[in-house]
Amino acid sequence: MPTDTATGNSEATYLEAVAAALDSEMERDPDVFILGEDVGQFGGAFKVTKGFLDKYGPRRVVDTPIAETGFTGLAAGAALVGLRPVVEFQFADFISCAFDPIINVMARHHWRTGDPMPVTMRAPFGARLRAGPTHSQSVESYFAHVPGLKIVMPGTPEDAAGLLISSIRDNNPTLYLENKYLYRRLRSAGPLSLEPVPLGVAKVVREGRDVTLVTYSAGISQGLEVAEELDKDGVSVEVVDIRTLVPLDVETIVNSVKKTARAVVLHEAAKRLGYGAEIAATIQEEAFWHLDQPVTRIAARNTPTPTSPPLEDAVIPQPAQIAETLRKVARA
Numbered sequence: 001m002p003t004d005t006a007t008g009n010s011e012a013t014y015l016e017a018v019a020a021a022l023d024s025e026m027e028r029d030p031d032v033f034i035l036g037e038d039v040g041q042f043g044g045a046f047k048v049t050k051g052f053l054d055k056y057g058p059r060r061v062v063d064t065p066i067a068e069t070g071f072t073g074l075a076a077g078a079a080l081v082g083l084r085p086v087v088e089f090q091f092a093d094f095i096s097c098a099f100d101p102i103i104n105v106m107a108r109h110h111w112r113t114g115d116p117m118p119v120t121m122r123a124p125f126g127a128r129l130r131a132g133p134t135h136s137q138s139v140e141s142y143f144a145h146v147p148g149l150k151i152v153m154p155g156t157p158e159d160a161a162g163l164l165i166s167s168i169r170d171n172n173p174t175l176y177l178e179n180k181y182l183y184r185r186l187r188s189a190g191p192l193s194l195e196p197v198p199l200g201v202a203k204v205v206r207e208g209r210d211v212t213l214v215t216y217s218a219g220i221s222q223g224l225e226v227a228e229e230l231d232k233d234g235v236s237v238e239v240v241d242i243r244t245l246v247p248l249d250v251e252t253i254v255n256s257v258k259k260t261a262r263a264v265v266l267h268e269a270a271k272r273l274g275y276g277a278e279i280a281a282t283i284q285e286e287a288f289w290h291l292d293q294p295v296t297r298i299a300a301r302n303t304p305t306p307t308s309p310p311l312e313d314a315v316i317p318q319p320a321q322i323a324e325t326l327r328k329v330a331r332a
Contacts, residue, residue: 012192015183017157018122019048021164022086024194026056029084032168035062035071036088045090046124046183072098075119076105076173084118084168092125092177093137106173107148116171120164124180126218126268127316133304136312138269143175144245144278150174150199151245155220157188159243162197170199179217179268186221200247204256208238210330212256214279215266216242219317223266226322235330245275253279254286261292262329268316271299293332298325 012020026032033056034049040063043050053061064071068089075085089095095102102121109117127136143149150172154160160178167174205220206227213223220241227237240256242248257263263283265276280295300316 021161033060068097092123132307136305202249202252206239
C-alpha cells in the first residue's frame with residue numbers, strides 16, 4: 001500500500017511527501033492516473049509509487065515502454081478527454097525525448113482552442129548522487145522560456161506535498177521538478193499537511209537585514225544552513241524560496257531586496273542562461289534604485305556534471321562558495 005503519510009499522522013521525508021500527495025489526489029479524484037516507466041510493478045525508479053498498483057490497479061497506474069515521446073503524447077490526449085494524467089519521467093534528463101509533445105502540444109493547445117490541458121509531469125533532477133552527466137541535469141531553463149507551461153520546484157517536504165496537489169488540480173500543463181538528492185535527506189517538521197500550496201507564491205523562509213538570497217529546490221536547505229553560520233559572524237541573510245519559477249512571485253522578491261539592498265541568486269543548474277539570470281534581470285528592472293551592489297549569481301559551472309565525486313563537487317555550488325559570496329556582497 002502507499003505510504004501512510006497520506007493520513008497526515010507522521011513526519012514525512014521529501015519522497016514520502018510526494019507519494020502522499022499523489023495518493024491523496026488519486027483517492028480524491030478518479031480522473032487522476034499515473035503513467036511512466038516502471039511506475040507500477042517496480043514502484044517507480046525511486047519508489048515514489050510503491051504500492052500504488054495494488055491499490056489503484058493497472059488502469060490508473062500504467063507502466064509504459066521506454067518511449068517518452070509516446071507516453072507524454074498519450075498524457076496530452078488523455079487530458080483532452082477529461083482525465084488528469086500525472087507523467088513520471090525516471091530522470092529529468094530523459095525529458096528531452098518528449099520535448100515536442102510538451103512544447104508543441106501541451107504548452108500551445110489551450111491558446112489555440114481554449115481547452116484545458118491538465119497534465120502534471122514529475123521529473124527527478126539534479127546532482128550530488130554521483131550519477132554522471134546523463135542522470136544529473138537541471139532542466140528548468142529549457143522550459144521556462146516557453147509560454148504556456150508552469151514550473152514548480154519545491155525545496156521542502158511540506159511544499160513538495162502542497163505544490164504537487166495544486167499542480168494536479170491546475171488546468172495547465174505543469175512541470176514538477178523533484179530534487180532527488182532531497183528525497184530521503186529532508187523530513188517534515190511535523191505531521192504532513194495535505195492542503196494545497198498556491199502556485200506562484202514565494203515564501204520568505206528566513207528573515208534578514210544585510211543581503212537577500214533568492215533560491216529554490218535544494219538551494220533552500222543549503223542557503224538556510226549557510227545563513228545560520230553567517231549569523232555567527234554578524235551577517236544577516238534573508239532567504240526567499242520562490243517555489244514556482246513560472247509563475248514567478250516578483251513582488252515578494254522585490255520587497256525583500258528593497259529591504260536589504262543586496263541580492264544573491266543561487267541555483268544548481270549551469271550558470272549560463274540559467275534561471276538565475278531571469279531573476280537577476282527582474283531584480284534589476286524592478287528594484288535597481290534600491291540596490292547597493294550588483295546582483296550576484298551562484299550556479300554550477302558551464303560543464304556537464306562529472307561522475308567523479310571530487311569533480312562533481314567542483315562543478316556544483318558548495319557551502320563555502322555560497323558563504324564567501326554572501327559575506328562579500330553583504331559587506332561590500
